[in-house]
Amino acid sequence: MIKNFTVLLMLFLSTTVYAAGDYFAGYAAYQSKDYYNAYKEWAGAAEAGDPRAMYRIGKMFEKGVGLPKQPAYAKKMYRSAANKGHKASIKTLVAMADAGDRNAKKWVDNHPKQVDKVLGSKKKVSIADAELEAEKEELSPFDFIGNLLK
DSSP states (O other): OHHHHHHHHHHHHHHHOSSHHHHHHHHHHHHTTOHHHHHHHHHHHHHTTOHHHHHHHHHHHHHTSSSOOOHHHHHHHHHHHHHTTOHHHHHHHHHHHHTTOHHHHHHHHHOHHHHHHHHTTOOOOOHHHHHHHHHHHHTOHHHHHHHHHO
16 A cells, blocks of 8 residues: 555656756755856756746846846746746736736736636735745645655
């Protein structure tokens, strides 16, 4: 029974972890303020389809952390991650739209089902709410275990 559970867990993890090694290496580099390697690792993970990495790259470009500020590119990364259902990216775009950003509003208006799924009846959200959501999504127990199994 335990053997079957272990096999199922490993199968589940292998299908839900994008490029965990790249993502986690980027996260560790970012935490140690090694922004060059954080970007490098996250760029690989983002290219492999990891929306968490897309969001983190967006944050780096939005805030100018280790990279020059490029709000347009940051929004592009948020949209890419939001298109994959990344909750923090969706909340970030909603907050930007509420603050008057036309491009973010266009994305929000064109994706009402995704926005409703994340926000429910709460139609206002702040950037701080989005960042808290990102922290919740960052290191889920499944991702952590999957990273250890690699």
